[in-house]
Amino acid sequence: MADVVYIEIVSIMALPKWRHTKSRRNKRRMHLFIKEPALVVCPKCAKPVLPHIACRACGYYKGEEVIDVLKKLTKKERKQKEKEIAAKEAASKRGEPRPEKSGRDQEKKA
Ligand SMILES: [Zn+2]
Numbered sequence: 001m002a003d004v005v006y007i008e009i010v011s012i013m014a015l016p017k018w019r020h021t022k023s024r025r026n027k028r029r030m031h032l033f034i035k036e037p038a039l040v041v042c043p044k045c046a047k048p049v050l051p052h053i054a055c056r057a058c059g060y061y062k063g064e065e066v067i068d069v070l071k072k073l074t075k076k077e078r079k080q081k082e083k084e085i086a087a088k089e090a091a092s093k094r095g096e097p098r099p100e101k102s103g104r105d106q107e108k109k110a
Helices: 022-033 075-093 103-109
Strands: none
Touching: none
């Protein structure tokens, strides 16, 4: 009596027209696996910096000032920063231990 009627439900979904290559897929995914950058310690101010790049905190690279760090600061910030730098230089003159140089510099001496 009770006839069961099956209705086939076909979901219509958008499908990509072309297959993407493994290369293209991997290139898309490479941003998911970005590594933490390898940092070195700035010999001038002892802050972590990227190797072969001028320090953003003190503006020094290879012992030379290449960026004027104080230029873009406001008067108040500049005063504070100058104080900070002076305190750091005074500390280094007193002979407090400074961070060790990177391994590459030590290799050159040997
Ligand atoms: Zn620095």
